[in-house]
Amino acid sequence: MNGNPVGWFEIPVTDMDRAKAFYTKAFNVELEVLEMGPCLMAMFPFNHENPGCSGALVKGPQYTPAQAGLMIYFMCDEVTACLNNIQTAGGKLLQEKMSIGEHGFIGLFSDSEGNKLGLHSRQ
Structure with a gap:
């Protein structure tokens, strides 16, 4: 295997409008619907x-x-700040910022659809 082992991810949703609004607000990104x-x-x-x-x-x-099931971790600049954005967007905090030693920090959350996901940062 050459390069990074993961090339794509898919997050299941039941309400696309709600999920799109959540991720747009939580991560300050625009999503294109197809x-x-x-x-x-x-x-x-x-x-x-x-x-x-x-x-x-x-x-x-x-x-x-x-x-x-599977866990997807979103990279972020700083876990606590991103967890705050996620909660403001309507997500639920599952695990506050936690050190994973030399690998940085993680935090866990539940999105607007009930999926368990993670955050990872080096600081």
Whole structure:
């Protein structure tokens, strides 16, 4: 395997308008909504010149929000500030900023749809 092991992520949603509003406010990003077959997708911004991957919110017949399963961690400048934005946007705090030693810090939250997600920063 060459490069980064993850190339794309999808976050299941039940209410696209609510989820799009949540992520727009929580992360100060614009999401582009597209129809892909039976699914409605709201795409996160992606810059091909930068490392890492992008993804989308997805509403479709095989997508169900969950608190258990895979974890996606969003990179951020500082975990506590981002957790505050998430709560203001309507998300729920699940784990306050916590040190993970030499790897930085994490925090956990539940989004507007009930998905459990994480934040990671070096400071």
